[in-house]
Amino acid sequence: MSDAKKKKKKPEGPNKLKIKERMKLPRQDMPAQNPSDRVKNFNEVPYGLNDEQAFQEALRCLECPNQPCVDGCPVEVDIPGFIRLILEKDVAGAARKIKETNSLPAICGRVCPQEEQCEIVCVIGKKGKPVAIGYLERYVADYEREHKLVQLPKIAPPTGRKVAIVGSGPAGLTVAGDLIKLGHAVTIFEALHKPGGVLVYGIPEFRLPKSIVQAECDFMADMGVEFQNSTVIGKMDTIDELFEMGYDAIFIGTGAGLPRFMGIEGENLIGIYSANEYLTRSNLMRAFDPDEYDTPIIRGKNVAVLGGGNTAMDSVRTGLRLGAENAHIVYRRSEIEMPARIEEVHHAKEEGVQFHLLTNPIKFIGDDQNRVKAMECLKMELGEPDDSGRRRPVPIKGSNYIIKTDLVVVAIGNASNPLIPQTTPGLDCNKWGNIIVNDETMQTSRKGVYAGGDIVTGGATVILAAGAGKKAARAMHKYLMEEVKR
Amino acid sequence: MPKVVDNKQIGPMVWKMLVNVPRLVSKAKAGQFVILRINEHGERVPMSIAGLDKEKGLLTIIYQVVGKTSALMTTVQAGENISDCVGPLGIPSHVEKWGTACVVGGGIGIAPIYPIAQAYKDAGNKVITIIGARSKDLLLYEEEHKAVADELFICTDDGSYGHHGFVTDPLKKLLDDGVPIGMIMTVGPVPMMKFLSSMTRKYNVPTWVSLNPLMIDGTGMCGGCRVQVGDETKFACVDGPDFDGHLVDFDLLTSRLGAYREQEHKAMKHFLGDPGCRLAESVKKFKYPEEQAGTK
Ligand SMILES: Cc1cc2nc3c(=O)[nH]c(=O)nc-3n(C[C@H](O)[C@H](O)[C@H](O)COP(=O)(O)OP(=O)(O)OC[C@H]3O[C@@H](n4cnc5c(N)ncnc54)[C@H](O)[C@@H]3O)c2cc1C
Ligand SMILES: Cc1cc2nc3c(=O)[nH]c(=O)nc-3n(C[C@H](O)[C@H](O)[C@H](O)COP(=O)(O)OP(=O)(O)OC[C@H]3O[C@@H](n4cnc5c(N)ncnc54)[C@H](O)[C@@H]3O)c2cc1C
Ligand code: SF4
Ligand code: SF4
Numbered sequence: 110m111s112d113a114k115k116k117k118k119k120p121e122g123p124n125k126l127k128i129k130e131r132m133k134l135p136r137q138d139m140p141a142q143n144p145s146d147r148v149k150n151f152n153e154v155p156y157g158l159n160d161e162q163a164f165q166e167a168l169r170c171l172e173c174p175n176q177p178c179v180d181g182c183p184v185e186v187d188i189p190g191f192i193r194l195i196l197e198k199d200v201a202g203a204a205r206k207i208k209e210t211n212s213l214p215a216i217c218g219r220v221c222p223q224e225e226q227c228e229i230v231c232v233i234g235k236k237g238k239p240v241a242i243g244y245l246e247r248y249v250a251d252y253e254r255e256h257k258l259v260q261l262p263k264i265a266p267p268t269g270r271k272v273a274i275v276g277s278g279p280a281g282l283t284v285a286g287d288l289i290k291l292g293h294a295v296t297i298f299e300a301l302h303k304p305g306g307v308l309v310y311g312i313p314e315f316r317l318p319k320s321i322v323q324a325e326c327d328f329m330a331d332m333g334v335e336f337q338n339s340t341v342i343g344k345m346d347t348i349d350e351l352f353e354m355g356y357d358a359i360f361i362g363t364g365a366g367l368p369r370f371m372g373i374e375g376e377n378l379i380g381i382y383s384a385n386e387y388l389t390r391s392n393l394m395r396a397f398d399p400d401e402y403d404t405p406i407i408r409g410k411n412v413a414v415l416g417g418g419n420t421a422m423d424s425v426r427t428g429l430r431l432g433a434e435n436a437h438i439v440y441r442r443s444e445i446e447m448p449a450r451i452e453e454v455h456h457a458k459e460e461g462v463q464f465h466l467l468t469n470p471i472k473f474i475g476d477d478q479n480r481v482k483a484m485e486c487l488k489m490e491l492g493e494p495d496d497s498g499r500r501r502p503v504p505i506k507g508s509n510y511i512i513k514t515d516l517v518v519v520a521i522g523n524a525s526n527p528l529i530p531q532t533t534p535g536l537d538c539n540k541w542g543n544i545i546v547n548d549e550t551m552q553t554s555r556k557g558v559y560a561g562g563d564i565v566t567g568g569a570t571v572i573l574a575a576g577a578g579k580k581a582a583r584a585m586h587k588y589l590m591e592e593v594k595r
Numbered sequence: 596m597p598k599v600v601d602n603k604q605i606g607p608m609v610w611k612m613l614v615n616v617p618r619l620v621s622k623a624k625a626g627q628f629v630i631l632r633i634n635e636h637g638e639r640v641p642m643s644i645a646g647l648d649k650e651k652g653l654l655t656i657i658y659q660v661v662g663k664t665s666a667l668m669t670t671v672q673a674g675e676n677i678s679d680c681v682g683p684l685g686i687p688s689h690v691e692k693w694g695t696a697c698v699v700g701g702g703i704g705i706a707p708i709y710p711i712a713q714a715y716k717d718a719g720n721k722v723i724t725i726i727g728a729r730s731k732d733l734l735l736y737e738e739e740h741k742a743v744a745d746e747l748f749i750c751t752d753d754g755s756y757g758h759h760g761f762v763t764d765p766l767k768k769l770l771d772d773g774v775p776i777g778m779i780m781t782v783g784p785v786p787m788m789k790f791l792s793s794m795t796r797k798y799n800v801p802t803w804v805s806l807n808p809l810m811i812d813g814t815g816m817c818g819g820c821r822v823q824v825g826d827e828t829k830f831a832c833v834d835g836p837d838f839d840g841h842l843v844d845f846d847l848l849t850s851r852l853g854a855y856r857e858q859e860h861k862a863m864k865h866f867l868g869d870p871g872c873r874l875a876e877s878v879k880k881f882k883y884p885e886e887q888a889g890t891k
């Protein structure tokens with residue numbers, strides 16, 4: 110892009126600063142609870158930007174004509190567009206702008222791995238720090254909700270078509286929101302007693318307050334989406350029975366909810382949880398608040414979490430908040446290979462989590478009551494790259510050592526839940542049990558059945574699940590209008 | 596929210612609850628279970644299906660007060676709603692025509708074994724039923740079983756009714772007598788299922804047990820319900836609850852069931868001591884087995 114073009118663009122918008130001046134503005138820091146306080150509570154860690162900070166941050170955007178940031182976002186949020194609206198003090202308008210392509214900005218602003226998506230390609234990031242796109246997205250969505258500016262969109266006249274959505278994670282919620290606006294009748298079937306998927310049972314309160322997820326679900330309900338919680342599809346009704354019940358098209362967004370274990374000795378001892386169980390007890394069942402809620406949880410003094418992803422960071426930080434004196438991350442590769450968001454690793458370190466990198470557990474040791482008391486580990490070194498391109502960790506002979514632990518959380522990933530594939534003849538899956546879809550339409554091998562999110566990709570991200578939902582909704586609408594006769 | 600249409604005491608610390616969940620009932624089969632939540636702050640508790648009235652859409656649950664949540668369940672009045680009831684969960688009990696099949700129910704397990712006995716019968720089997728409890732007043736469902744069983748044996752540990760001894764006694768006799776039993780299905784306390792399975796191993800008769808590990812979601816998502824069966828780890832909520840008793844590691848199951856004992860006991864004490872609680876006087880007298888032993 111030539112300089113002349115950039116200059117021509119500048120005076121049109123609300124940002125009167127020259128490009129050079131914008132480049133000099135510092136990135137706004139997100140104020141946050143200090144680490145020694147926050148490990149004692151489950152309140153959200155970052156407070157969010159205030160109006161002035163958001164305005165200052167918005168001033169940094171160069172409004173690049175080729176908009177690399179937009180390409181970096183999986184759902185192509187019009188980033189310079191919404192930032193411009195912040196500068197025009199039309200924050201509600203900015204929220205509407207984001208929602209044109211991303212229906213869950215309050216959530217994505219908090220949990221997207223921005224450093225690998227929209228922010229990594231931001232032009233000023235090449236010289237200094239990128240525009241804090243995630244912070245701004247969160248600011249806009251929070252402002253809209255807190256100032257009660259959320260408007261119900263116009264709902265098209267009823268089409269007479271009925272849609273069933275299985276699973277209420279970000280994929281299912283997105284499909285529901287898009288299709289209800291187009292006038293279809295939408296019902297979400299959710300296995301758990303609360304909607305939201307991983308957003309409600311997995312990601313902890315201190316990172317994503319449940320009231321925000323609830324507000325998104327309430328908004329869907331206000332638009333007319335019907336929620337049938339506590340309904341396990343494949344057990345209560347099968348996909349074919351949903352068709353018999355009069356649903357014209359079905360979306361499967363059941364996530365990647367089957368925990369993997371290491372398959373090593375002692376894994377069924379008391380005090381060894383899957384991350385799903387540990388986080389579900391704490392988040393969905395609110396075991397962190399025993400005065401109010403009945404579900405128990407083991408509070409370890411020496412917590413060891415296996416894995417290096419967001420799930421592992423969420424688990425170890427939950428452990429600290431539940432009173433651990435020592436909290437360990439045990440990961441078999443090195444820090445650069447850790448899949449967690451940088452911010453989460455940073456927060457975990459600030460909170461005092463100890464990292465055992467290039468370390469792999471080989472055995473759990475129990476006491477006479479079958480409670481875990483220690484874990485034997487091996488040190489690893491990095492060898493040749495494997496299929497994923499990451500260097501494969503290989504054990505160092507004789508490097509065995511013991512970590513004392515009374516609570517282990519296994520956070521090494523999830524496989525896909527087989528309940529629906531098992532009960533749906535003709536639904537094609539790959540060898541890992543993920544449902545196979547057409548990339549453009551998200552249609553499965555069954556007519557009228559679509560799928561998206563983690564059940565298709567394996568454990569991925571909120572925004573990718575939401576993006577898949579968008580694509581599916583588009584194709585489902587076309588299918589409903591063209592092929593389903595009323 | 597599901598409505599409880601009846602909830603009454605049928606034995607010492609044992610209640611019968613009828614829940615109106617027509618859609619669930621229309622899909623459910625013998626051997627499956629449900630997960631209930633009484634109120635918004637409550638635990639999710641798994642309960643076996645002890646009866647299905649398909650016409651009225653009613654689910655029967657027979658439950659024993661063993662801790663806070665089961666105690667809380669007794670306070671639900673007929674006509675009130677509970678927060679949720681999800682199901683049917685788990686794989687239905689395997690049913691085929693073996694010729695002669697034997698069902699064995701112990702304690703509270705006498706109730707859920709009843710629909711299984713009925714299913715065996717409907718499949719054309721001769722059904723031999725053995726039920727046992729600690730004493731006569733703890734014996735339930737006698738009439739129901741009588742109506743289904745071709746042969747019925749009743750045992751009490753203290754000899755207050757029927758055979759004086761364990762459910763394994765009549766079973767052993769049948770096996771020794773060479774009665775051609777094709778399948779033994781048992782639901783009951785873990786020690787009973789363990790003892791029975793080890794007894795029948797010698798006779799090489801298939802013996803299935805219905806396991807009751809601690810659960811949360813009941814959909815295979817958390818792995819909290821894992822049990823060791825042979826060399827494999829299984830999730831009881833989706834792979835079970837029925838498993839080959841000859842392969843189950845019962846000792847591990849027993850210890851895992853005690854994972855939260857301290858916290859549970861504290862919660863119960865707190866609950867019993869709460870002056871505002873709606874518990875019936877009989878429930879307030881609740882004691883844990885350890886404490887009962889201590890008071891003797
Ligand atoms: C602890 C944790 C932390 C994470 N942190 C981040 C993060 O910081 N940033 C990020 O972008 N991503 C993160 N992820 C990943 C992200 O949450 C997922 O990629 C995303 O939620 C997938 O959405 P989904 O809609 O496909 O499914 P899910 O969110 O998994 O929802 C699926 C829903 O379907 C329901 N369901 C399943 N089977 C049935 C059935 N048979 N009948 C009815 N309902 C059913 C489930 O109960 C669940 O509610 C994290 C994941 C975890 C576990
Ligand atoms: C598939 C399945 C079916 C079940 N069916 C029935 C049923 O039909 N009727 C019935 O009364 N109960 C049944 N249970 C057991 C029931 O779920 C528990 O008794 C109940 O959750 C206890 O909750 P609580 O808060 O009252 O007791 P808690 O305070 O949680 O526990 C009190 C004591 O009971 C023991 N305990 C807790 N959970 C279990 C369990 N799952 N099995 C055995 N002991 C346990 C604990 O070790 C503890 O010492 C079933 C469990 C499963 C998994
Ligand atoms: S949705 Fe995520 S990736 Fe896209 S702009 Fe927002 S924070 Fe960035
Ligand atoms: S790349 Fe960065 S500076 Fe350029 S438009 Fe996007 S956010 Fe603004």
Ligand code: FES
Nearest residue numbers: 813815817818832
């Ligand atoms: S109860 Fe969670 S997997 Fe079985």
